Amino acid sequence: MNKLDQEISKKIIDWKRTRYNRINISERLKKYESRWNAVMFFMNAFAIVLTIVSLKFPLKTGIDTIIAGCFSIYVILLQYFLTNQNYETRSLRFHYEQLEIEKLRYSLKALLRNSSLPYQAKQEKYNSITNQYLISLKNNENHEKIDDKIVKNELNEFHEEKNNSNINGKNKKNYTNVTDRSLDNIFFYVNLAIFLGVILLVISIYY
Incomplete structure (x- = not known):
């Protein structure tokens, strides 16, 4: 195998990992969209x-009206923020990008x-083919470190299982157990905690 063929083979492997990164972030953004849709339904x-309870059964202190007003404003601002995040649209973009990368990988394999x-x-x-790949990367949002870490661990797990197919499952390393510490995921749980806190606060002032 000459130097060019070696370079092509290396690109095929590297682009596979990049494609998996795009698949992972596409699925991750889709998960965020699904979770936020459910939470925002209950928050609204x-x-x-x-608001109805504070108007129909107002407290003398007026604290219920203040909480209702502040929470309503909070929900409106949160919805505006989530609209700008465009999780669903971004997920689709990454999905189409990974398809483009896979098409370019097939072109490299045919060339090889x-x-x-x-x-x-x-x-x-x-x-x-390489220029098309670079243009695709340039015109699209990049994945995050968490995606590359998950994909790297999944590939390590796959290779270990392939090389050690006779090993008892209990002795295998769990590579895929990677905690999502992205800002999007942290932001979701912070807002979920705020929502639950407001519920407990409202219950406490009425009971």
Whole structure:
């Protein structure tokens, strides 16, 4: 195998990892969208109920009205923020990008198998495919460190299982147990805690 073929083989492997990164962030963003849709439904419902209760059964201190007003504003601002995050649209973009990367990988594999192609023509074709890949990366949002870490661990787990298929499952390392510490995930749980805190606060002032 000449130097060009070695470089093509390396690119095929590297781009596979990049593609898996894109798949992982696409699934991760889709999960955020699904979770936020569920939580925002309950937050909006609670804001409506809280407003109605504060108007129909107002407390002398007026604290219920203040809480209802502040929580309603909080929900509106949170919805505006989530709209700008565009989780669903971004997830689709990453999905289409990984399909494009896989198509380019197939082009590299076909190029590698084409032994009849002259070296110069093969080099030019390789440069063209590489340029398409770089343009795809340039025109799209990058994945985060958490995605690369998850993919790296999953690939390590896959190779270990492949090389040690007879090992008892209890002795295998759990590579895929990676905690999502991204800002998006932390932000979700912080707001979930705030929501639960408001519920407990409302219960305490009425009971």
